[in-house]
Amino acid sequence: MLAQLTPLHRLWQTPPGWWLVVYALASWYLFAAWCGAFRFHSSAHRVYGWICWIGLLYIAANMKIGSDMTRITFLDVGQGDCAVVEAKSGQVIVIDGGGRDVREREASFDAGKQVVVPFLKFRGINQIDTLVMTHGDLDHIGGVKSIVERIPVKRVVRNPSPIQSPMEREVMTAIRRRGIPVQVPRLHRWERLGEGVNWQFYHPGISTRHERNEDSLVFLLTVDGVRFLFTGDAGSPTEDQLLHQVRLPDIHLLKVAHHGSRSGTQSKWLEALKPEHAVISAGRRNRYGHPAPEVIRRLQKERIHIWRTDLQGAIQVEVQTRRLRIAPVLQDGG
Secondary structure (H helix, E strand, C coil): CHHHCHHHCCCCECCCHHHHHHHHHHHHHHHHHHCCCCCCCHHHHHHHHHHHHHHHHHHHHHCCCCCCCEEEEECCCCCCCCEEEECCCCCEEEECCCCCCCCCCCCCCCHHHHHHHHHHHHECCCCECEEEECCCCHHHHCCHHHHHHHCCECCEEECCCCCCCHHHHHHHHHHHHCCCCEECCCECCCEEEECCEEEEEEECCCCCCCCCHHHCCEEEEEECCEEEEECCCCCHHHHHHHHHHCCCCCCCEEECHHHHCCCCCCHHHHHHHCCCEEEECCCCCCCCCCCCHHHHHHHHHCCCEEEEHHHHCCEEEEEECCEEEEEECCCCCC
């Protein structure tokens, strides 16, 4: 019953090493004072012990490392997608939630439960301000149900397409059961998400194709002047449409669509966007052969720096004063 009260959901960011050492010493001091190890002024030692112990807990609860920058983490969720945006203003945006690819890992694998939620807890995130579902494929929303069941979510943003699968229906039922408002973004309108963080959606409008990949949300996220383009699983038809209808700006980082499938990321798309970096989220040795060799060749031809979750684990991006710093968790082939 208490677990249903969201104000009681408090998560602390993992504290640094110095805090753990001081906390251990303070705990020993409090225990020794409580057991009467100090012959003189034992009551004063107990008070000092409690002050030190409670003070350290207060510091841990309010500690925020790297709060002067915006961090975007492309999580390694296997053959799926999930990115977490932590704005320096405190806003948190989660883009997709990974999936449940039973043929890639054990049958009980749930990216939301086993990857996304542990990461959010590690970062001390108590609430998700916006949860984006780019489209209804299993490898993008399979972990969303576990996320909304464990972390409070203020709103969900999804495309305007009707529900098309039992998994999507299950996820939407869990969202509605918690009273989370669901919004469809208005195209070509800027929305401010936090200090220096804005986004604008380009696609889709009202769809008539009923093809989940081509109904993916495509949006531009700007962080202190640094531009990120998220594309879901959009393929060549969507790229052609956007190139024809929208004047796209140069991009600093492109989230490559559909895990690097050959169905998208055309040469003319890359030439128009001119990205400096590209992130590919794919499962290690996945059965689809993602990313496709021809996509890698196109990226290399344009001299774009490639980051891959299947080889490098989670990709951590930090933006501070218009500077972009990218670091993988693992080395290539690690």
